[in-house]
Amino acid sequence: MSFFTNEQTIFFVDDDAALREANVQTLDLAGLAVETFSDAQQVLPRIDADFPGVVVTDIRMPGMDGLELRAAIHAIDPGIPVVLITGHADVAMAVRALHDGAFDFLAKPFASDHLVGVVRRALAHRALILDNRRLVTAVAAIDSPLIGESxxxxxxxxxxxxxxxxxxxxxxxxxxxxxxxxxxxxxxxxxxxxxxxxxxxxxxxxxxxxxxxxxxxxxxxxxxxxxxxxxxxxxxxxxxxxxxxxxxxxxxxxxxxxxxxxxxxxxxxxxxxxxxxxxxxxxxxxxxxxxxxxxxxxxxxxxxxxxxxxxxxxxPLRERRSDIPQTFAYFLDEAAAKMGRQGFQIDDSVRRHLVEHDWPGNVRELKNFAYSVVLDLPSDPGLSSMPADASLSERLRRFEATIIHDTLTQTQGNIAETMARLGIPRKTLYDKMQRHRIDPKQFRN
CATH class of the missing domain: 3.40.50.300 (P-loop containing nucleotide triphosphate hydrolases)
Structure with missing residues (x-):
C-alpha cells in the first residue's frame, strides 16, 4: 500500500534547493500537499500502484535524470502522472517524452499559476484513474460483470x-x-x-x-x-x-x-x-x-x-464496438473453461464476423456466438462436431437449437420459464421451436 492513501500528494524532485523552495511555497499557498526530493532515486521506494498523487521532476539532474525517473515510475504504474520541468534547450526532448507517457511539461521560466494549474489537472486525472480502478474491482466481485472499457x-x-x-x-x-x-x-x-x-x-x-x-x-x-x-x-x-x-x-x-x-x-x-x-x-x-x-x-x-x-x-454493442473484442474474449474463455477446451485459436472468419456484424442481439448474441465457436471446434468423442467447411449461419443455427433444447430440458418444457430465461417473446420461441423441429411436450414429466 502507498504511504499516502487518503491524501493527494505532490512529489517535487529537483537538485536545485532554491527552485525546490520557491515552487514548494507556490504549491503550499495553493493548498496542495507537497513533499520534496533532491535525488530521483529517493522517490522510487515511495511509489506504488496505489500512489494517489503526482510527480513533478526536473529533467536534468545528476545520477538518475527526470526522463529515467518517468520511465521507472511508469514501470510501476503507467497511470501515475509525471510532469517534467525543462529548460529551453530541452523542449524537443520533453515533447518526445509526452509521446512516451509524460503527463505534461513546464518550460523554464514558468508562471506560478501555470504550475498550479498543471498540477491540479494531473491530480484530477490520477483521482479519476483510481476511482475507475476501484469501480472495476467492485464490479469484478459480481458473478457476470459488465465488460468493456469504453x-x-x-x-x-x-x-x-x-x-x-x-x-x-x-x-x-x-x-x-x-x-x-x-x-x-x-x-x-x-x-x-x-x-x-x-x-x-x-x-x-x-x-x-x-x-x-x-x-x-x-x-x-x-x-x-x-x-x-x-x-x-x-x-x-x-x-x-x-x-x-x-x-x-x-x-x-x-x-x-x-x-x-x-x-x-x-x-x-x-x-x-x-x-x-x-x-x-x-x-x-x-x-x-x-x-x-x-x-x-x-x-x-x-x-x-x-x-x-x-x-x-x-x-448497445454497435455504439461501443471497441468493447467487442474484450467481451468476446471473456465469453470465449468462459465457454472454453466449462468445456475443458483451452489453448485454441480463432480463425479469420470469426475475426471478420466480430468486426462486420452489427450484433442486434447485443451481448447475449455475442455470448452465444462465443459458445458456438467453442462448441464447433474439434472435440471429444462424446461431443458432436460441425464439419470444417460449415458456414457461419449453419453454426449459429445449430447452436440456437442447442440452447433452446437445453433450456427446455432445464425448465421441463415450461414455456413461460423458457421465455423468461431466453429473454424472447412467446411467438418468437414457438417460431424457433418449429424451425428446429423441437416439441416442448417431450421435455415435460
Whole structure:
C-alpha cells in the first residue's frame, strides 16, 4: 500500500534547493500537499500502484535524470502522472517524452499559476484513474460483470455504483441482450438491501388473468386444492428489490395497482381486508423509450413519472464496438473453461464476423456466438462436431437449437420459464421451436 492513501500528494524532485523552495511555497499557498526530493532515486521506494498523487521532476539532474525517473515510475504504474520541468534547450526532448507517457511539461521560466494549474489537472486525472480502478474491482466481485472499457461503459459502471446506495427507484432502458437484468442485480448486490432477495418478474411472460395474483398475492383459498393463496412477487421482495422486466407489456389494470404499490409502499393482495406495508426498491426495464408506450396509450403516464426517478440507458454493442473484442474474449474463455477446451485459436472468419456484424442481439448474441465457436471446434468423442467447411449461419443455427433444447430440458418444457430465461417473446420461441423441429411436450414429466 502507498504511504499516502487518503491524501493527494505532490512529489517535487529537483537538485536545485532554491527552485525546490520557491515552487514548494507556490504549491503550499495553493493548498496542495507537497513533499520534496533532491535525488530521483529517493522517490522510487515511495511509489506504488496505489500512489494517489503526482510527480513533478526536473529533467536534468545528476545520477538518475527526470526522463529515467518517468520511465521507472511508469514501470510501476503507467497511470501515475509525471510532469517534467525543462529548460529551453530541452523542449524537443520533453515533447518526445509526452509521446512516451509524460503527463505534461513546464518550460523554464514558468508562471506560478501555470504550475498550479498543471498540477491540479494531473491530480484530477490520477483521482479519476483510481476511482475507475476501484469501480472495476467492485464490479469484478459480481458473478457476470459488465465488460468493456469504453467511455460509455466506464460511465455506466460508475453510475450504477453511485445509485446502488441511493435507494431510488430506477428505470433501465436497453435493447434486447444488453444486460438489463445484470444491471438490476448489480444495483441490488451493492445496496443496503443485498441481504434480502431480488425478485425478478418478466412481465411479458405473465398470463393476463393471473398477473394480479402473481404480482400482488392472494389471500383467497384455492377452490381446487383448499390451500391459501400465494404471497405474490411484491410481498416476496419485502426489504429487497423488485425487478420488473419488460414493464411496458404490463396490462393497464395491473399498472393501476402497481402505481399504488410505488406511491404508498403498500400492497393489497386479492381477498385481503386491508393493505400491507412493503419496504422495497423497484427497478423496471424496457427495450425502448417508455414514453412511446405512454403516447400510444398502452402505459399510464402517472406510472411512467413514478418510475422515471432515475433512468439508466445501457448502450448497445454497435455504439461501443471497441468493447467487442474484450467481451468476446471473456465469453470465449468462459465457454472454453466449462468445456475443458483451452489453448485454441480463432480463425479469420470469426475475426471478420466480430468486426462486420452489427450484433442486434447485443451481448447475449455475442455470448452465444462465443459458445458456438467453442462448441464447433474439434472435440471429444462424446461431443458432436460441425464439419470444417460449415458456414457461419449453419453454426449459429445449430447452436440456437442447442440452447433452446437445453433450456427446455432445464425448465421441463415450461414455456413461460423458457421465455423468461431466453429473454424472447412467446411467438418468437414457438417460431424457433418449429424451425428446429423441437416439441416442448417431450421435455415435460
Amino acid at each position: 467511455t460509455a461503459m466506464l460511465r455506466l459502471r460508475e453510475t450504477i455504483m453511485q445509485l446502488a446506495q441511493a435507494d431510488f427507484d430506477v428505470l433501465i432502458e436497453g435493447e434486447t441482450g444488453t444486460g438489463k437484468e445484470l444491471v438490476a442485480h448489480m444495483l441490488h448486490r451493492q445496496s443496503r438491501r443485498s441481504a434480502a432477495s431480488l425478485v425478478a418478474v418478466n412481465c411479458a411472460a405473465l398470463p393476463q388473468d393471473l398477473a394480479e395474483a402473481e404480482l400482488f398475492g392472494s389471500d383467497l383459498v384455492d377452490r381446487t386444492t383448499g390451500k391459501l393463496g400465494q404471497a405474490g412477487r411484491v410481498r416476496s421482495a419485502h426489504r429487497g428489490t423488485l425487478f420488473l422486466d419488460e414493464i411496458d407489456t404490463m396490462h393497464l389494470a395491473v399498472q393501476a395497482k402497481l402505481l399504488r404499490v410505488i406511491e404508498e409502499r403498500e400492497v393489497q393482495p386479492l381477498g385481503a381486508g386491508a393493505p400491507e406495508p412493503v419496504d422495497l426498491r423497484v427497478v423496471a426495464a424496457v427495450k425502448t423509450d417508455l414514453m412511446d408506450a405512454v403516447r400510444a396509450g398502452t402505459f399510464r403516464e402517472d406510472l411512467y413519472y413514478r418510475l422515471h426517478v432515475v433512468k439508466l440507458r445501457i448502450p
